[in-house]
Amino acid sequence: MSDNLHQLRCFGCGARIKGAEARPDFRCALCGDLFEVEYPGWGERRGNDRPNPGALKWLWRERRSSSEALDRSGVWRFRELLPILDSFGSALTLYEGNTPLYHLTRAAKRLGIDQLFAKHQGMNPTGSFKDTGMTAAISVARERGFEWVACASTGNTSASMAAYAARAGLRSLVLIPDGKIAWGKLSQAMDYGAVTCQLKADFDGCLRLLTQIVNEAPIYLLNSVNPYRLEGQKTPAFEIAEAFDWIVPDHLIVPGGNLGNSSALGKGFRELHELGLVARMPRISVIQAAGANPLVRCLAENDGTELEPVEAHTRATAIRIGNPASWRKAARAIQETGGWCLDVTEAEIAMAKAELGAEGLGCEPASAVTLAGLKKLRARGAVSGGETVVLVLTGHTLKDADYTIDFHRGTLLNAEETEGVEAEIEALRRNARVMDATPAAVLATLKDKVG
Numbered sequence: 381m382s383d384n385l386h387q388l389r390c391f392g393c394g395a396r397i398k399g400a401e402a403r404p405d406f407r408c409a410l411c412g413d414l415f416e417v418e419y420p421g422w423g424e425r426r427g428n429d430r431p432n433p434g435a436l437k438w439l440w441r442e443r444r445s446s447s448e449a450l451d452r453s454g455v456w457r458f459r460e461l462l463p464i465l466d467s468f469g470s471a472l473t474l475y476e477g478n479t480p481l482y483h484l485t486r487a488a489k490r491l492g493i494d495q496l497f498a499k500h501q502g503m504n505p506t507g508s509f510k511d512t513g514m515t516a517a518i519s520v521a522r523e524r525g526f527e528w529v530a531c532a533s534t535g536n537t538s539a540s541m542a543a544y545a546a547r548a549g550l551r552s553l554v555l556i557p558d559g560k561i562a563w564g565k566l567s568q569a570m571d572y573g574a575v576t577c578q579l580k581a582d583f584d585g586c587l588r589l590l591t592q593i594v595n596e597a598p599i600y601l602l603n604s605v606n607p608y609r610l611e612g613q614k615t616p617a618f619e620i621a622e623a624f625d626w627i628v629p630d631h632l633i634v635p636g637g638n639l640g641n642s643s644a645l646g647k648g649f650r651e652l653h654e655l656g657l658v659a660r661m662p663r664i665s666v667i668q669a670a671g672a673n674p675l676v677r678c679l680a681e682n683d684g685t686e687l688e689p690v691e692a693h694t695r696a697t698a699i700r701i702g703n704p705a706s707w708r709k710a711a712r713a714i715q716e717t718g719g720w721c722l723d724v725t726e727a728e729i730a731m732a733k734a735e736l737g738a739e740g741l742g743c744e745p746a747s748a749v750t751l752a753g754l755k756k757l758r759a760r761g762a763v764s765g766g767e768t769v770v771l772v773l774t775g776h777t778l779k780d781a782d783y784t785i786d787f788h789r790g791t792l793l794n795a796e797e798t799e800g801v802e803a804e805i806e807a808l809r810r811n812a813r814v815m816d817a818t819p820a821a822v823l824a825t826l827k828d829k830v831g
C-alpha cells in the first residue's frame with residue numbers, strides 16, 4: 381500500500397496536478413504561480429484518509445519515547461500529516477526538529493508580556509530551520525531517482541541541502557551571492573561536499589539563474605518554491621501546538637526573507653485547525669529588515685495584491701532578499717490570521733540580537749528581527765501584556781560570528797544607524813578586554829563591571 385496521499389494545487393489558478401507532473405521549476409504551466417501540497421482525503425468527513433485528531437495526539441506523544449529512526453525525527457514523528465512519499469521507508473533523517481521552546485523571562489519582563497517564548501529552530505542538525513524542510517524534500521528527490529540536487533541560497537539552505545544530500549548519497553550544487561553570505565554557512569556547504577558556485581549576483585539573481593539551469597538539466601530544485609520543503613517546514617507548528625497542549629499561542633512572530641517559512645507555518649496551523657486538532661490559528665506576523673522589505677511595502681501599498689521587488693540591503697544576510705518567491709502564500713497567512721507585517725532597522729536588529737544573547741539564547745541577526753518587531757508592536761499597543769507570544773528563532777548564533785564580534789567591538793553600525801540609541805547600544809556591548817596576565821588585572825575588571 382502506498383503511503384502517498386497528496387496532490388499539488390496551484391496557489392494562483394487552483395489547477396491540480398499529480399506530484400510527479402510538476403515542472404522542474406515548480407511553477408504552474410497555466411499561470412506561473414507556485415504549488416501547494418494538498419491531501420484530498422482530508423476534506424471527506426468520514427473518509428479513511430481523514431486523520432483522527434485524538435488518536436494522532438496520542439500517537440505523536442508515544443513516538444517521543446520510541447527509538448525508531450523516523451519517530452526520533454521531529455518532522456517524521458508527524459508523518460500522518462505529510463504523506464508525500466510512496467513509502468515512508470524512503471525518508472532520510474538527520475533527527476531534525478524537536479527543537480527547544482524557551483521561556484524568555486528577561487525580555488518578557490522588559491516588555492510586560494508574561495508568556496513570551498522562543499522556538500529555537502537554530503538547534504537543528506545544521507543550525508537552522510531549513511533542516512525540517514530539507515528532510516522532506518530530499519526524501520522526495522531520492523525516491524524520484526534524482527542524482528543531483530541544487531539550490532540558490534543566502535547560506536542556510538545550502539548548508540542544510542549539502543548535509544542531507546551527502547547523507548542520501550546525492551550530489552549537490554549551490555549558487556550563492558559572492559561575498560554576501562556568512563562564513564559559517566559557506567564552510568558547511570564546503571564541508572558537506574557541495575559544488576559551491578559564488579556568483580556575481582544577489583540571491584534573487586542566483587535563484588533566477590538556477591531556475592534556467594533546472595529547466596535544462598535533470599537537477600532537483602530544493603529552494604522553497606519546492607512545495608515539499610514547506611511540508612517539512614510546517615511541522616514546527618505541530619511542535620508548538622503540542623507544547624501548549626493543543627491550545628495555540630495567541631501570536632507567532634516569524635522573520636521574512638523568501639517567505640517560505642511564514643507560509644509553511646501558516647499552512648501547518650491551518651491544517652491543524654481544519655482537521656480539528658486545535659480550535660483556532662495564532663496570529664502570524666512577519667518581520668523584515670527595513671532594507672529588504674518588499675512584503676511590508678506590498679501589504680501597506682496595495683493590500684497584498686502586487687509585489688514590487690526591491691534592491692535588498694541588510695547585514696542580516698539570511699534575509700537579504702528583494703523578490704521573495706512565496707510572498708502570496710505569506711500574505712495569506714498574515715491576512716487570514718490578523719497578523720502584522722513590519723520592518724526593523726539595522727540598529728534594532730543588532731540590539732534585539734544582543735538582548736537575546738544576554739539571555740543565553742544566541743541566534744542569527746535574521747532571527748533577532750522577531751524580538752525587534754515585537755518591541756515595536758508592543759510599543760504601538762498592538763500586542764497586549766496578557767498574550768502568549770512565540771518568536772521563531774531561525775538560525776544558530778555561530779552561523780555568523782563576525783556579525784556578533786563586530787557588534788561587541790563597536791564596528792558593526794555606522795553613526796547614522798546608531799543615532800538616538802547610542803546609550804542603549806553601549807549598555808549591550810561586551811567587548812573582550814586585553815590585559816596583563818595577572819590576578820590584579822582580572823580582578824580590577826570585575827570591580828569595574830560591578831561598580
Ligand code: F0G
Nearest residue numbers: 533534536537637638639640641774775
Ligand atoms: N532566518 C534565517 C536564519 C534564514 O536563513 C532565512 C532564509 C530566513 C530567516 C527567512 O526565511 O526565506 O523562509 O522567509 N534563508 C534562505 C537561505 C533564503 O537561502 O538560507 P524565508
